[in-house]
Amino acid sequence: MNTTLAITGGSGRMGQRLVALAHADSRLHLVAAIERDGHAALGRDAGEVAGAGPIGLSVTTDLPAVPPAVMIDFTAPVAMRQWIDVCRRRKIALVIGTTGLADSDHKLIDDAAKEIAILQAPNMSLGVNLLFKIAGEVAKILGDDYDKEIVEGHHRFKKDAPSGTAMGLAEAILKAMGKTRDSLVYDRHGDDVVRKPGEIGMHALRIGDEIGRHTAYFAALGERLELTHVATNRDTFVHGALKAAKWLAGQKSGRYAIADMLGL
Structure with missing residues (x-):
């Protein structure tokens, strides 16, 4: 039926x-x-x-x-x-x-x-929701020794920022690490914005007709892991x-x- x-x-x-x-x-x-x-x-x-x-x-x-x-x-x-x-x-x-x-x-x-x-769901893509799962597991394994940043990009007409998907990605990482949204830092600017241990940076791009791009960065001195999902349609x-x-x-x-x- x-x-x-x-x-x-x-x-x-x-x-x-x-x-x-x-x-x-x-x-x-x-x-x-x-x-x-x-x-x-x-x-x-x-x-x-x-x-x-x-x-x-x-x-x-x-x-x-x-x-x-x-x-x-x-x-x-x-x-x-x-x-x-x-x-x-x-x-x-x-x-x-x-x-x-x-x-x-x-x-x-x-x-x-x-x-x-x-x-x-902040994003109905099956790939994005798998990304949430993977990012949470990576964050739990690497811990605070690795810096974490989330960058998202969408078309110029999108109203909200960060995107719901970026926040979903952040929530997956926070939950896996037992943290709260107090660890999130949005779009750093100023004369003294040196990264603090344990914080997660959130950044939004609004460019042309970008449908959706989300990257979670995990970086230490000497290496960087990037998990990226790109929606093409x-x-x-x-x-x-x-x-x-x-x-x-x-x-x-x-x-x-x-x-x-x-x-x-």
Whole structure:
């Protein structure tokens, strides 16, 4: 039986590819492509908006009367907060790819996950989530004798910095080493910024049409290890999100991550 699916932000960069690839997936049945009130795409065929040709589904502002099994949200934190409430009330499993979430948003997700299944990830790429696992293991083995820096790059239009993926990478390293975010240092500048033992530097580049590049550096005097993931096409995130939606359908209530889906 196909998994019924709704996509929020259906006319955005990610939304359009989600619509196109979800429609092409024989194991998914797209029942809603949603946009905010007043959006220019409202009423248009979602497939045509996505450049995939007509699919017989119009862009709307709300869900159909019969709720889907799963919703995928790639919008903004303020919209995510509204949709998580809708999913909670209508018992819809939720895949959250929205970034720039605050601590209060994660608390909201934790609370909602007591009633519905939620998979939230700062990056839906399977390769990135494997990078999180590897980086944590490397950090634990090398310890504070090795300097650690994280550098991320994205396109000029990205709003938040550091990226959610960079923070996910940092969290993996912090957790593995038993540290807190107090160890993070952002974009050093000034006359005296000599590295302090145990700190982790965070740096963000915003350049052209860069889709996503993340590197974790581990360096000592005499050697350097670099772990890098480069996204060459947004479809890598889309495939991950759609895989997550199919996996999440039917799961019991709780908060999940890509690592759970991959068995990491």
